[in-house]
Amino acid sequence: MDRVTALVESMEAAGCKPDDITWSMVAKGYSFSGDVDKAFEIFSNLKSESSSNTVIMFNTILDGCVRHNRMDLADLMLKNMEQYRVRPTNFTLSIMVKMWSRRGQLKRALEAVETLPKQYGFTPNGPVRTALFFACLRADAVDSAMKVFKEHRAAGHPADAKMFTALVGRCSRGNYDQAVALVEEAYGLTSGARRVLASGADLEFTCLEQLMKTLSRRGLMQKVGVPLLQKMRNAKVNGSDRLMAMSLSEGRAI
Numbered sequence: 466m467d468r469v470t471a472l473v474e475s476m477e478a479a480g481c482k483p484d485d486i487t488w489s490m491v492a493k494g495y496s497f498s499g500d501v502d503k504a505f506e507i508f509s510n511l512k513s514e515s516s517s518n519t520v521i522m523f524n525t526i527l528d529g530c531v532r533h534n535r536m537d538l539a540d541l542m543l544k545n546m547e548q549y550r551v552r553p554t555n556f557t558l559s560i561m562v563k564m565w566s567r568r569g570q571l572k573r574a575l576e577a578v579e580t581l582p583k584q585y586g587f588t589p590n591g592p593v594r595t596a597l598f599f600a601c602l603r604a605d606a607v608d609s610a611m612k613v614f615k616e617h618r619a620a621g622h623p624a625d626a627k628m629f630t631a632l633v634g635r636c637s638r639g640n641y642d643q644a645v646a647l648v649e650e651a652y653g654l655t656s657g658a659r660r661v662l663a664s665g666a667d668l669e670f671t672c673l674e675q676l677m678k679t680l681s682r683r684g685l686m687q688k689v690g691v692p693l694l695q696k697m698r699n700a701k702v703n704g705s706d707r708l709m710a711m712s713l714s715e716g717r718a719i
Contacts, residue, residue, distance in 0.1 A: 466498050485511060489522050496529030501538055504529060508549075523551045524560060531564045539564055553581055555590045562593060566600035574600050575609070591622035598628060607635055611643075626651075626666040633668060637676040641683065644676050645693055654696040670704045677708055686712060 469491055476483055483491070488511055495504035504526045511522070523542065530539035543561070546553065553561075558581055565574035578597055582589050589597075594617040601610035614632060618624050629651045636644035651668060653660035662668075680690040690712060697705035 466494050466500065469494055485518050489518055489525075492522055493525045496526050499529070499533045501526060501529045501533055501535050505538060505542070519549065520551055520554060520557070523549060524554070524556050527557065527564075528560050531560055531567065534567075536564070536568060552585055555587060555593050558582070558589065559593045559596045562596040562600055566596075566603055569604070571600055571604040571606055571609070588620075591617065591620075594620065594622060595628065599631065602631055602635055605635075607640070610635070623663070624661060626662055626668055629662065630669045630672045634672040634675055637672070637679045641676065641679050641685070641689070644679075645689060648673070648676065648693065649696070652697065652700050652702055654693075654700060660700075667703045670707075673704065673708060674711075677712055681712070 473483055473487075473491060476487075488507055492504040492507040495501065495507070508522050508526055511519075523546075527539055527542055530536065530542065542549075551557075558577060561577045561581075562574045565571065565577065574597060578589055578593060594613055598610055598613045598617060601607075601613055610632060614624065614628065617628075629647060633644045633647045633651075636647065648668065649655050650658070651660070651662050677686070677690050677694075680686050691709075694705055694709045694712060698709060
């Protein structure tokens with residue numbers, strides 16, 4: 466960034482005034498390098514006539530604030546968003562969700578996803594709902610995570626293996642019925658059901674192993690675990706043979 470600063474100064478000295486796009490790239494560089502104060506200074510002094518460029522710069526700097534833990538500056542930017550004539554986008558909203566999650570304020574993240582799209586006339590997209598889903602899990606709000614998970618899919622966004630894995634793993638700690646149902650849904654193991662996961666995608670082995678351990682501790686291996694594993698073997702799910710061997714190994718509880 467020292468070289469960038471020198472280059473900009475040489476441009477100005479030569480009478481080649483940097484335009485908004487140039488300043489936007491410079492601000493992006495400062496944001497990524499952690500000098501968000503300098504990036505914000507450029508943003509504040511820029512008189513851009515392009516609303517899209519303003520939003521891009523705003524989002525870039527806001528993201529830099531969150532990445533480098535400058536929540537004070539992030540708060541200031543959000544407080545003055547209307548003053549900057551910034552109409553937030555889904556990218557803005559996803560940054561806000563991640564910010565409130567890092568700060569341990571899930572309620573603020575949920576409120577942002579509920580109110581901001583209505584206020585500015587857009588629909589939360591897949592990345593926003595995914596960010597909110599993981600924010601719920603980090604806050605140990607499993608019920609809220611399940612609700613977001615269902616909304617995510619109802620909106621037409623596919624649930625990937627990472628989301629299924631995270632939810633199965635968390636449900637395995639206390640709600641094994643739900644965890645089993647999620648595994649069956651992911652692989653289409655119930656009668657007439659279709660596999661939800663994309664071809665070649667699988668739940669993480671450690672997640673399934675954790676579920677089997679939970680069932681074993683509760684004395685439900687024969688009633689619930691083995692039938693589930695048999696369905697998985699029939700569906701040729703990766704790792705099912707290994708899990709079955711572990712479950713049936715003599716003197717070993719998984």
